[in-house]
Amino acid sequence: MKRQCIKIPKKKGESARRVLxxxxxxxxxxxIGSDETFLYLPLSREPLSHELADLPEEAELAEFDFEPQERxxxxxxxxxxxxxYELIGDIALLEDPDLDSQKALKIAAxxxxxxxxxxxxxxxxxxxxxxxxxxxxxxxxxxxxxETVHREYGxxxxxxxxxxxxxxxxxxxRSRILSRVQEGDTVVDMFAGVGPYSxxxxxxxxxxxxxxIDKNPDAVHYLKENISLNSVKNIxxxxxxxxxxxxxFAGTADHVIMxxxxxxxxxxxxxxxxxxxxxxxYYYGITPEADLFESSVGFIRKAAENAGRKIEILEKRVVxxxxxxxxxxxIEARVI
Ligand code: SAM
Numbered sequence: 287m288k289r290q291c292i293k294i295p296k297k298k299g300e301s302a303r304r305v306l307x308x309x310x311x312x313x314x315x316x317x318i319g320s321d322e323t324f325l326y327l328p329l330s331r332e333p334l335s336h337e338l339a340d341l342p343e344e345a346e347l348a349e350f351d352f353e354p355q356e357r358x359x360x361x362x363x364x365x366x367x368x369x370x371y372e373l374i375g376d377i378a379l380l381e382d383p384d385l386d387s388q389k390a391l392k393i394a395a396x397x398x399x400x401x402x403x404x405x406x407x408x409x410x411x412x413x414x415x416x417x418x419x420x421x422x423x424x425x426x427x428x429x430x431x432x433e434t435v436h437r438e439y440g441x442x443x444x445x446x447x448x449x450x451x452x453x454x455x456x457x458x459x460r461s462r463i464l465s466r467v468q469e470g471d472t473v474v475d476m477f478a479g480v481g482p483y484s485x486x487x488x489x490x491x492x493x494x495x496x497x498x499i500d501k502n503p504d505a506v507h508y509l510k511e512n513i514s515l516n517s518v519k520n521i522x523x524x525x526x527x528x529x530x531x532x533x534x535f536a537g538t539a540d541h542v543i544m545x546x547x548x549x550x551x552x553x554x555x556x557x558x559x560x561x562x563x564x565x566x567x568y569y570y571g572i573t574p575e576a577d578l579f580e581s582s583v584g585f586i587r588k589a590a591e592n593a594g595r596k597i598e599i600l601e602k603r604v605v606x607x608x609x610x611x612x613x614x615x616x617i618e619a620r621v622i
Contacts, residue, residue: 289316292327292341293348299325302341309337309440316352326350336490337440361396369393374447374454375434376405380426385409387426394427405429408447418502419451419479419546435515438482439464441489442515445480449504452480456545459605459616460486463543463568466618467491471540474560475499476528476553480508481521483543488518493540496521499531532556540565547572547614551582554589561621566600569617572608578615586619596622 294302302325306312311330319326326348338345362368370381371393378397380390394407406428410421423432433446438457445452460483467473471493475484478498488496498521500506506525513521524531532553539560544550547570550557557567571582579602590597600618608614 287316287352287354288349289313289328289352290332291319291329291348291350291352292333292345293324293350294327294342294345295323296320296325298342298344299327302345303327305337305340308437309333309340310437311337314355316354319350319352326352328352334439334490340440359400361393361400364396364400365393369397371397371407372454373404374445374452375436376403377432377434377447378404378407379423379447380407380409383410383413390426398428406431406434408432414451418505420449420502421447423448439486439490441482441485442512443480443482443485443508444511444515445508446504450480450502450508451505452482455606456482463487463541464490466566466568467493467541470494472538472562473497473541473543474532474535474539475543475545476532476557476560477544477546477550478509478523479505479545481512481523483545484509484521485512485516485518488521489516493520497524497531497535497539498522499524499526499528501525501527528553529556532560535560537562542567544568545570551585554585555592558589558593558595558621563595563622565621567617567619567621569619570605571615571617572612573615575611575613578602578604578613579617582615582617583619586617590619590621598622 313328313330316328372379390409397404407426408423409426411424412422414421432448436443467487469492472495473487473493474497476499478484478500484496484498503525509523536559542557542560544557587597598620602617605614605616
């Protein structure tokens with residue numbers, strides 16, 4: 287089976303393999319290929335530019351016809367069904383809220399047995415709640431902790447899931463915002479959490495500055511740790527209320543990220559205040575199927591008009607389904 291891969295001289299193969307493992311882009315479903323001179327390391331996705339830059343300089347992108355790996359039994363084989371779970375770092379989070387404890391234990395045992403990368407299995411006891419958007423968890427099996435390090439697009443995020451918000455489900459969305467940011471831009475991440483937007487943008491695109499704000503002291507504790515973990519310098523981490531902090535940075539932002547979907551509309555005046563003329567607001571909302579964008583566009587337009595400004599809608603999209611008939615949406619609006 288043909289796959290995109292990294293072609294590398296054999297003597298540099300091990301260091302290249304380690305880089306791909308570190309970025310979690312080595313495809314384990316096929317065997318590593320070789321010929322007399324080169325190793326061919328299969329890729330699970332297209333590498334980003336900073337990931338390629340970390341490989342030995344002899345590495346090149348190529349294609350190779352790989353042999354499949356022999357298949358080991360999966361947790362699905364052991365259980366007879368495939369349980370829904372989300373993997374955050376080395377913690378598997380069981381997603382079915384109605385799971386009884388016996389079934390949860392069985393699933394946890396199967397996951398720990400078949401997936402060496404999973405060290406802890408947890409079950410949420412509450413939905414994502416409150417101003418800080420956090421959940422309580424019960425550890426079902428494995429190491430008794432809710433702190434982990436999650437890797438995404440070559441960045442590492444340390445987070446205690448019971449103290450700060452994090453979801454890997456927005457990874458595609460984060461890479462989309464990355465594609466909008468140019469070198470030299472200033473970004474304000476109004477609801478930064480532990481930093482998955484801010485750190486990716488600062489690390490990959492080298493904007494002149496990222497201002498990352500969050501009100502949850504625990505989120506900001508991890509945000510600061512993640513800034514060091516990822517060796518990024520061009521971020522200012524601020525513990526505070528986005529509404530108050532916006533006054534200090536008025537008129538400075540080329541991009542304003544508003545990832546607080548249940549109540550972002552309450553902060554639109556501050557987002558408008560932050561944007562330079564021509565700057566873009568990335569507004570996230572949770573909206574019903576019958577009114578995916580219209581009311582939200584109205585809120586953004588109203589906030590701009592209140593400040594004597596106008597908007598131009600650049601894009602409207604559904605990010606993911608959130609609940610029956612409810613969607614997580616994003617609107618990109620230029621503020622003129
Ligand atoms: N952007 C992060 C991410 O993708 O993981 C976090 C998003 S989470 C949905 C929203 C965050 O907004 C939480 O970390 C919460 O603590 C923070 N927050 C809530 N109200 C806030 C406010 N008034 N000012 C600043 N941050 C706030």
